[in-house]
Amino acid sequence: MICKKNFLLSLFCIGSVWVFGQEKSTDQPTSMEPVFPQKDYSPKAKKKSGNTKTTYDARDNFYKRMEAQQKQNIKNEKDGSKSQYADPQYFGHKRTPRKRPVNKMKFCKVCGIRH
Numbered sequence: 001m002i003c004k005k006n007f008l009l010s011l012f013c014i015g016s017v018w019v020f021g022q023e024k025s026t027d028q029p030t031s032m033e034p035v036f037p038q039k040d041y042s043p044k045a046k047k048k049s050g051n052t053k054t055t056y057d058a059r060d061n062f063y064k065r066m067e068a069q070q071k072q073n074i075k076n077e078k079d080g081s082k083s084q085y086a087d088p089q090y091f092g093h094k095r096t097p098r099k100r101p102v103n104k105m106k107f108c109k110v111c112g113i114r115h
Helices: 002-021 057-080
Strands: none
Touching: none
16 A cells, blocks of 8 residues: 555655656757847936035046146147257256267167267
8 A cells, every 4th residue: 555655645746846857948949040138228217415515626637637648738839949859969967968989889778879
């Protein structure tokens, strides 16, 4: 009697596993029919902050930077007319480099040329 009950119970379990194992779930993607999830691309709600005070620091800093840049550009234009910048003999030096004989030439750290 107990053996029959165990046999029927095991048969029922195996049968139910076999039946439910054969079901094809539509959620599983296959190479023939891939399943792509539907996404909602609506804009997200903005978080409200308690501080609604408007500051103009960024704008003021921008104008300060632009004024400083303009001053630097004017200064560079004035310096460009000096002989050390306009004359190619200066090689970026304040004074023209000395012309030494070939055997006494030194390597210059400023311009990277031997003179």
